Amino acid sequence: MKAIPVLLLAVSLLSACTPAAAPLPSPAPAASADASAQGRLLVRRAEMELEARRPAEVARQVEAITTGSGGHVEEATNHEEKRVRMVLRVPAASLDSVLGAIGALGRVKDRQVGVVDVTDETTDLQARLTNLLAVRDRLRQHLARSAAMADVIAVERELARVQTEIDILERRLREMRSSVALSRVTLDIHRPRVLGPLGLVVSGVASLIGKLFVIQ
Numbered sequence: 489m490k491a492i493p494v495l496l497l498a499v500s501l502l503s504a505c506t507p508a509a510a511p512l513p514s515p516a517p518a519a520s521a522d523a524s525a526q527g528r529l530l531v532r533r534a535e536m537e538l539e540a541r542r543p544a545e546v547a548r549q550v551e552a553i554t555t556g557s558g559g560h561v562e563e564a565t566n567h568e569e570k571r572v573r574m575v576l577r578v579p580a581a582s583l584d585s586v587l588g589a590i591g592a593l594g595r596v597k598d599r600q601v602g603v604v605d606v607t608d609e610t611t612d613l614q615a616r617l618t619n620l621l622a623v624r625d626r627l628r629q630h631l632a633r634s635a636a637m638a639d640v641i642a643v644e645r646e647l648a649r650v651q652t653e654i655d656i657l658e659r660r661l662r663e664m665r666s667s668v669a670l671s672r673v674t675l676d677i678h679r680p681r682v683l684g685p686l687g688l689v690v691s692g693v694a695s696l697i698g699k700l701f702v703i704q
Contacts, residue, residue, distance in 0.1 A: 532671040540594030543677040547572040576673040
């Protein structure tokens with residue numbers, strides 16, 4: 489059977505093409521009301537540094553706040569009761585209120601929130617996935633009609649390659665939907681720094697020296 493090289497060439501060309509339109513995934517909840525109205529897919533991430541006298545106790549309160557919002561603690565590391573590092577996943581719509589509640593548990597030393605628009609990337613991934621699914625269907629149809637062993641082996645090899653690409657794209661889309669729906673919060677809780685006698689002296693001297701150069 490001589491048709492298989494032509495078929496594989498057509499498959500390769502089809503794989504490189506992108507459909508003019510492709511359905512967008514519908515993550516829930518939306519990152520914000522404005523983003524939802526505009527149909528944009530936003531990934532929000534936050535980092536916070538919190539100072540507290542009892543980091544482990546505060547970490548338990550943070551977990552309660554997180555689960556109460558519908559999120560979960562993805563990772564938590566306790567460093568000898570002096571510092572707790574946590575990674576939280578919080579519903580995007582509740583991110584600001586959760587950060588506010590966590591900030592009230594101690595002294596906020598640093599807080600940063602970033603937003604990444606993944607609408608175009610998601611659209612591209614969905615279009616490629618739709619295209620590959622069509623290629624897979626064509627290969628399966630051809631495999632059902634193939635009689636020669638060489639053709640069967642060639643089609644099965646190409647089918648396995650296409651299926652691998654499909655699996656990768658589907659996994660990436662799931663991850664992006666999850667990132668849109670659940671914001672990632674990196675939280676560092678640590679004890680306040682307490683200066684010893686020598687440290688207080690050095691700090692005082694440094695302050696006096698600074699005033700020699702800057703009055704106001």
